[in-house]
Amino acid sequence: MDTRRSSGNRRSTVSVSAGWKGGQVSGKPQRKPRIVMKFGGTSVANVERIKAVAQRIKREVDSGHEVAVVVSAMAGTTNQLVEWTRAISPLHDAREYDTVVAAGEQITAGLTAIALQEIGVPARSWLGWQIPIRTDDAHSKARIQHIETAELVRRFEEGQVPVVAGFQGLGPDNRITTLGRGGSDTSAVALAAALKADRCDIFTDVDGVYTTDPRIVAKARKLDKITYEEMLEMASLGAKVLQIRSVEMAMKHQVRLQVLSSFEDKPGTLVVDEEEIVEKEVVSGIAYSRDEAKITLLSVPDRPGVAAAIFGPLADANINVDMIVQNVSEGGGTTDLTFTVSKGDFERTLKLLEAQREKLGFRKLLSDPNVVKVSVIGVGMRSHAGVAQRMFKALAEKGINIQVISTSEIKVSVLIAEEYTELAVRSLHTAYGLDAA
């Protein structure tokens, strides 16, 4: 039997946006451990890899887990589909864009279900509109609002593995929505939250989260565990392992995430709540982002509302400002203001500021796109003094000048000249004792 019940009465629904705390065992006693396994584009890039993915799933099923699978499109497919929509119209209807690009995950969901059946694992594909995974109507960047799980759970009990097309949902207009690039990670975490899964495994082409970029630091170490907060800082600072929204959602719903390789059979990195980590490192990792450009306005009139006057027009133009530092200037009644924007917004920002030079009243504008932001990250620094000081000292010893500093509870970031990137990251990695033995 393969018909979905459409009677409203039987449905139990879990609203992902509610404040539900996951991870606990559900109402039924002695439930099998339940995991969500998500496979990215390189993991399902061709027929052979899809077959390998099926074997990986089968092992989890055979070891007594209830498994739900989420798949991305085959590597390259989404780019091809996006390219076609752009070639036909640069300003295309986002609803049609969603219809086109969602086809990629539809294909892999079906193929993966076939691969599972072929090796004796009962499975079926589920598209966003079939479950349904309800989203808002923000086509091409929709947010999941609600996942109906009753039918999936019923089929778990029959031993069937649902293979869910990632990245897609159903909008209030009864049309396909997509969640933005990398959205399959979010699909997986949302499904794990709704199913109250014990873990959500994100299979990708790297084997975990590292203390820093292994391409720069040969002695970078894979982390066994990292907190949600640290992972968020790592992700937003340039370590492109997980979509940021998926980590935020995992943190909110307390979904235990694991990042691991689909090509090697070994544990990856667990992303968990701080409480799960007994021995907290003061610093867990060093991140860097080259996507920064620095702008300094000299001798800005030091009066109330001047910051709003400067940053208001940038916000209106959809330009994100990252680091901001304001210093008292030497001359009386004026101040110097330094901030960073992404390299892609750099030229546009300069034009906007020059156009309002008289209104803003600054004396001179300095700019430098050849900068990098380097950050040390760790929840342990909340309870340890001197973390920032060690950073400044390590950089000073190498003769690296710090241009801007910004700090948060769990990170310290500095802006330095781009040419020092590798040297700075390596020095800090050693200074905080992160080097592999």
Added chain:
Amino acid sequence: MDTRRSSGNRRSTVSVSAGWKGGQVSGKPQRKPRIVMKFGGTSVANVERIKAVAQRIKREVDSGHEVAVVVSAMAGTTNQLVEWTRAISPLHDAREYDTVVAAGEQITAGLTAIALQEIGVPARSWLGWQIPIRTDDAHSKARIQHIETAELVRRFEEGQVPVVAGFQGLGPDNRITTLGRGGSDTSAVALAAALKADRCDIFTDVDGVYTTDPRIVAKARKLDKITYEEMLEMASLGAKVLQIRSVEMAMKHQVRLQVLSSFEDKPGTLVVDEEEIVEKEVVSGIAYSRDEAKITLLSVPDRPGVAAAIFGPLADANINVDMIVQNVSEGGGTTDLTFTVSKGDFERTLKLLEAQREKLGFRKLLSDPNVVKVSVIGVGMRSHAGVAQRMFKALAEKGINIQVISTSEIKVSVLIAEEYTELAVRSLHTAYGLDAA
């Protein structure tokens, strides 16, 4: 506004399987002429062609038509998707197969809608499950049962062009179904019937239906009109212009079909009811099929039930028998039986018959895969004597031996040695006065 009404009350539905007679003007007075335009895989093979298709559609809209569009997958896409399903499992779940292959039409539907919007034509894509196009549950070869048209008609009134993904529907299990290869033709005809369209234009890579295969006969002529019955015979005899089921459906619902080229801007061939054709040709075309293999059983016991004993096992093995001739044999009490099967079933048929040789009691089995079936087709032969005689005479004049003859109301078919194919088709084309001036 882009939300589908889901209230049951407002929906008017046209059941395609009902005996409704289309073609008339609907209840509303002064309705715009309404056409369905279907574009095959070569017509939407890439971004440039999709843009050209959009221009073609715009011309019909600008000239005052209400237009609904049906698209196939980009040429090659369906083959690639089918190949993947087979590579993963030769015996795959037809429901998953449907999920995978339907993605092709989903992509072109979205892209074509974008292309239309780009040139100022209001348009939106519709997937099988969104309309919905309801089918039975025969996955991978489903039949359309019902198309809901109220919402499409409402949008016609707002000037919107629906771009419908061909080949796909929604099964009773709430899963995607597909209609079998070439199924987009059927989607188009069913939609035309449900919408009571004035015409259904099938855009393809040939510019119409010819009196015979132009690759064999240089003097083949494009037909302006052909009857449904003739088209069915032409299609089933090897002229691969339209899916047979689509012609059957068009005949049943009296949908006026036009086959035309998407690359040239000129009229194609109209497939219509016999009554619409005033000057009926006695013979409209010459068809041939090389996919025939001949088997003769000599001295079969001439008793009741012997034909059933022979053909029963073939039917059980899903082998279609085409031409059958039974002659009185020279010896008393026995008969000779000749029939044809498709070349793909030839070896299997021989094995099945040999295995039952004793039970069937024939003396000898003769076989010949090197045969071709040549047919002359025309509704006019109903009222004209001597059509078959002219065929026999023309073939005899060229020294071509006729092995088997079969006739129906509107065709005469003969089986001859394959090496005479071209000669026979050319001779008959001339004999019936079909040659272009």
